[in-house]
Amino acid sequence: MSRIMVIAGGTWQVPLIRKAKSMGFEVVNSNLYEDSIGFEYSDFGEVADVKDRETNLKIAKKYQIDGVVTDQSDIAVPTVAFVASQLHLPTIGEKKAELFTDKFKMREFCRTHDFPYPEYKLCQSVSEIADFLKEIGKIIIKPIDAQSSRGVHVIDNIEGIESLFEDARQYSKDGKSVIAERFIQGTEFTIDGIVTEKGHLSLAISQKDHFSYNESIASELFFSNKNPVYDYDLLRRTNNALIDAAKLPFGITHAEYKYENGKFYLIEMAARGGGTKIASDIVPLMSGVDNYAYLLTCVAGESYNDIIELDSSLINRCAVLKFMDIDSKGLPVKAINGVEKIKANPKVVDFGLEFGVGDIVGQADDDRSRVGYYIAYEESEEKLRKLMKEVEETLTIDF
Template identity: 40%
Template sequence: MEKVLVFPGGKWQLPLVRRIKELGLFTVVVSPEENAPCKNASDFFCQSDIFDIDNIERLAKDMGVTAIVSDECDIAMPVVAELGKRLALRTLTPKEAKLFTNKYMMRDFCVKHGIPVPEYRLCYTFDDAWDFFKEINKTIIIKPVDSNASHGVFVINDEDELRKKFNESMKYSRAEKAIIAERYLQGKEFTADGLKTKHGHCTLAVSKKKHFSHNSSIAKELYFTYDDPDYKYDEIRKLTDKFVLESGLEFGLTHAEYKCEDGKYYLIEIAARGGGNLVSSVITHYLSGINTYDHLIKTAIWGDTEANLILAPGFEERCAALVFFETPREGIVSQIYGEEYLKNNELIRDYCFNFAIGDHITDCVNDSVRIGYYIACAKSKYELDNLIHNVEKEVRIEVLDD
């Protein structure tokens, strides 16, 4: 039996582990958490730091692992690549993993290949970032070179903000102690999720984002449609195809983020994994009818498989939304209203509250600590908009002062 290694074994990898088992394959999960969400779903579980590559390599050899896959986790991709190289298994290469996780390399690559990116600079010191701020004389955004979940991402309007946030941003860079400073783009933000096969790259799902009012770097809603009357989704697809094809990535899932300013689309970042919060396992599959996990798993084991990347009739009308609950105000949760509505509505594919009655909640400071979400899939925008409106009415979090 083929044995497939998966990590880091968190909630977002659970659908991938389950799909591997549904295909009749043996799952080996490595996770730093003793009681990781994927533990009980796996055939063999090992508690280990996923960056202890030597230990995972020994385990893979002892277990006779024949494939390595991961999803929805940027920091795992360089580990996947290094293990693939050491074990001679089909994965992305270390060079590709670096390109798809290092934001500075990403921007240099875009400039080389004519893909628009905002003005940027690699900064090792506060003075580097401050000089850049003065040079462009506009609002900037600073971010770690290779972090995830918007850790250490801050919009900077003046010297005082930069002094307060520079070191915090720097501490989240893993491979290199540096940050990226770039011009802050004014405009709508988008995501694009796709699949790379031997036949090329296809973007399967595009979303338009809304953000929390307290932090413009953290998404509040991703609204997925095939097209939009005000924006050029085909331009987003074209730019994503260009980056992926020029990168040399052989196979796998992709997730890109863009901003549109004055009608021009700028690549913000791109990853060789699927979108987080179950975008790649629930939303992309619903919108395209293509099981991207099947392609990822089977290609990693047996080589590239045939993949029909043509949408079935009627699928262009499908739409979906990933919506994050907003904290009404800081305090102690006394009651949650409307959970039965979420549980019993057939359009709601998944939902989660990351807190319980009695917990203290506050505004989120990064993507990983949002208080909860729901995923809705519908056959029309009318149906989806009506659902979102009803959830806003039915679901309410009551908060008391500490």
């Protein structure tokens, strides 16, 4: 029996662990906390920070693993590549892992390979950001290699710039650098895909909406295979060409773009699937492709025999990842109503709340502080919008 190591063991890695088990693999899981939920589904659980390469390598050697993988976690990707390289296991390689997790390197890649990119600058001081703001106008600053929108800030004036810079750089690995970019005003999209022997294949596209109080935090990802306003075929071609140019050897991918003046500009790309169960649940729903079976087969060094192609019968299907916006205005939650009825609907794939009775809830500061979500699908946009309305009317909260 082959043994797979999954690095990171939070909620979003559980589907990957369960898939590996269903395929007959033994699973070793490493994560920072002793009560990590991933341990419950694994054969072996070991406590280790996902960013601690040497400790994870020791764990891998202890269990004599046959492959190592992660998903829905940027910060684990370099560790996976390091462990696999040290043990001569299938890997994307440490240089590719760096390219797909370092936002400055992504910008440099787009510039040298002639893909659309916004004006950008690597900054290590407030004065550098202030100069860039004066030159460009509205900008966005980000940590170089963080995740979950931590330390991301949109800036259109000099006020408070020092505190925003300090917040952003604390999440960068080097603790001092941030990337500043021209803020693109266009609509934002996500696109998930898979690297095949014939090249990259884009599988699922979403159009993003954001919370009104923070345009860096997504409130809704609406997935469809066609769009009456935006050219999804152009987005697929752009994304496939970019990933192919990056020469990722295998794996699943997630990328985010903004549309402006007829072009899709890369915001970021990742050598892992989209978070909050986009990779595990939504991609197969929208494409018919078992991306996890392919990924696990590749990291185990085995041959994948199934044909990888989009299911044309799903052309009209739509899915949504909806994040809830609940503000109790300082009052504790008294009762949560309607949850069981929502979960009983077979078209509601997943539903989760990050709070309970007695908690005080408010607006999100980053992706991880959003208070709840649901994933649902239907066979047309009209039907899905109707279902979304039903879900949101069914959930009621007393304070």
